[in-house]
Amino acid sequence: MTDSPEIRLNPAVIPLSIYLHWPWCVRKCPYCDFNSHGAPKEPGALEALEGAYVDALLTDLEAWLPDVGGRPIESIFIGGGTPSLMSGRAMKGLLDGVRARFSLAPDAEITMEANPGTLEAGKFEAFREAGVNRLSIGIQSFSDDRLKRLGRIHNVREAREAIRLARDIFENFNLDLMYALPGETMEGLKEELDEAAHSGATHLSCYQLTIEPGTAFAKHLPEELPDADQTAEMGDFVEAFLAGKGFTRYEVSGYARQGRRCRHNLNYWTFGDYLAAGAGAHGKVTTREGIRREMRFMNPRQYLHAVEEGRSAAAEIHRVDPEDLPFEFMLNALRLLEGVPECTFSERTGLPFEQIASTLRDLRARGLIADDPGRIRTTRLGLNFLSDVQEAFL
Ligand SMILES: C[S@@+](CC[C@H](N)C(=O)[O-])C[C@H]1O[C@@H](n2cnc3c(N)ncnc32)[C@H](O)[C@@H]1O
Ligand code: SF4
Structure with missing residues (x-):
C-alpha cells in the first residue's frame, strides 16, 4: 500500500440516508445483543417518554445539518429495539420533524421495524399516514415451539395477523426470519420458508441464529441447537429454496423479489453516508476533509439527558484514518x-x-x-x- 493516500472526496455524489434508533422493547429476547432495553412497566410511562424521545431525536439530528448542506435524503430506517411500540402520533411528529429539517428525495424509502406482538390495525394505518412506506416485521419463525424457545412475545397466530395487516396497508414489506434454531429440522425450515415466500412479503431477511457474547443464550446455551454441518446445509437450502420462489439472494442474509432490494441497507453496503440519531446509533458522513464516524450514548436515559441539557449526545466522534x-x-x-x-x-x-x-x-x-x-x-x-x-x- 502507498504511504500517503491522496484524498479527493466529493460528498455531493455520495448518497445519504438517516437511521433513527428506538431503544425499547416489551422485553429483551435472550439471543439479542442490539441496543434494546425492556420498556418501563408502569402504566403510561412509555407514552410519557416517547414525546421527549422524539424531540431528542430531532434535536440530535440537527447536529448533522452543517455537514450535509442540501443533499437529499434517499432513505430513512427507524430501527430498534421495537419502534412499533411508538404511537402513530409520535411517528408522525418524528417524520414531519425530519421533513422540516432535511430535503427528502420524493421517492425516499422509509422503513420501520415492527414486532408482531405490538401491532394493531389502527396503528399500522397511522404509521402509513405518517409516511412509513416499508415495514420490516420480526417474525423469526412460524413455529410456536421455536418462538417459545426464542423467548418471543408473540405466537404464530399473531405473526400471521401482523402479515395480513401489512399486506393490506403496505405493499412493500420484509419479514425477518431466523434459522438454525433450537429443535429445528430441515423439514421444519422448509415449511417456514414456504409460508414466508407465499406471505406477500417483497423481501426476506434470513439470519442464521448467532450466539452473541453477553446474551442470556451465551450464558445458558439452548438445547438441541443444530451442529455446524446441519447449519451450513440449512444455509444452502434457504438460498436454493427461496430462489425457486422468486426471491434472489443479493446479500449475506438478504433476499428480494425483483426491484425490491432494501435501498437503505444497499446504501450501507455501498459505503454511502448515513446520519444517525438515537441511543447507541452509529452515523457516517463524508466531507471534503474526510470521513467522520459518530456513535451516540448507548444508555437511553443518558442519551436523553445529554440532548435535553443541550450537550452533544455523541459518545464517540472520530475521523476515519485513510489507512x-x-x-x-x-x-x-x-x-x-x-x-x-x-x-x-x-x-x-x-x-x-x-x-x-x-x-x-x-x-x-x-x-x-x-x-x-x-x-x-x-x-x-x-x-x-x-x-x-x-x-x-x-
Ligand atoms: C432489531 S431486530 C427487528 C425488530 C424487532 N425488534 C423484532 O425483533 O421483532 C432485528 C433482527 O435481527 C435478527 N437477530 C437479532 N439477534 C439475532 C441473533 N442473535 N442471531 C440472528 N439474528 C438475530 C432478528 O431476526 C431480528 O428481527
Ligand atoms: S424484540 Fe427485537 S430488538 Fe427487542 S430484544 Fe427482541 S430481537 Fe432484540
Whole structure:
C-alpha cells in the first residue's frame, strides 16, 4: 500500500440516508445483543417518554445539518429495539420533524421495524399516514415451539395477523426470519420458508441464529441447537429454496423479489453516508476533509439527558484514518453478492484504486475474488470465507 493516500472526496455524489434508533422493547429476547432495553412497566410511562424521545431525536439530528448542506435524503430506517411500540402520533411528529429539517428525495424509502406482538390495525394505518412506506416485521419463525424457545412475545397466530395487516396497508414489506434454531429440522425450515415466500412479503431477511457474547443464550446455551454441518446445509437450502420462489439472494442474509432490494441497507453496503440519531446509533458522513464516524450514548436515559441539557449526545466522534478505509469499505461491499463497480472504491473512500489493486490481484489468483472486469465481488468460495477475504485489506 502507498504511504500517503491522496484524498479527493466529493460528498455531493455520495448518497445519504438517516437511521433513527428506538431503544425499547416489551422485553429483551435472550439471543439479542442490539441496543434494546425492556420498556418501563408502569402504566403510561412509555407514552410519557416517547414525546421527549422524539424531540431528542430531532434535536440530535440537527447536529448533522452543517455537514450535509442540501443533499437529499434517499432513505430513512427507524430501527430498534421495537419502534412499533411508538404511537402513530409520535411517528408522525418524528417524520414531519425530519421533513422540516432535511430535503427528502420524493421517492425516499422509509422503513420501520415492527414486532408482531405490538401491532394493531389502527396503528399500522397511522404509521402509513405518517409516511412509513416499508415495514420490516420480526417474525423469526412460524413455529410456536421455536418462538417459545426464542423467548418471543408473540405466537404464530399473531405473526400471521401482523402479515395480513401489512399486506393490506403496505405493499412493500420484509419479514425477518431466523434459522438454525433450537429443535429445528430441515423439514421444519422448509415449511417456514414456504409460508414466508407465499406471505406477500417483497423481501426476506434470513439470519442464521448467532450466539452473541453477553446474551442470556451465551450464558445458558439452548438445547438441541443444530451442529455446524446441519447449519451450513440449512444455509444452502434457504438460498436454493427461496430462489425457486422468486426471491434472489443479493446479500449475506438478504433476499428480494425483483426491484425490491432494501435501498437503505444497499446504501450501507455501498459505503454511502448515513446520519444517525438515537441511543447507541452509529452515523457516517463524508466531507471534503474526510470521513467522520459518530456513535451516540448507548444508555437511553443518558442519551436523553445529554440532548435535553443541550450537550452533544455523541459518545464517540472520530475521523476515519485513510489507512483503515480499504478494510471498512470491503466489510460492506463484499457482503453484496454482485459486489460493487470498481469506481465506487475511489468515489466513496477518496483513495486511489492502486491502493487495493495488488490485494485484489492476489485474491483473484486464489479464486476468492471474481475475475469480473470493472467489478469487485467475491466468488462463491470467497463468500464462504468472507471474513478472511475482508481481512486481506487490513
Ligand atoms: C432489531 S431486530 C427487528 C425488530 C424487532 N425488534 C423484532 O425483533 O421483532 C432485528 C433482527 O435481527 C435478527 N437477530 C437479532 N439477534 C439475532 C441473533 N442473535 N442471531 C440472528 N439474528 C438475530 C432478528 O431476526 C431480528 O428481527
Ligand atoms: S424484540 Fe427485537 S430488538 Fe427487542 S430484544 Fe427482541 S430481537 Fe432484540
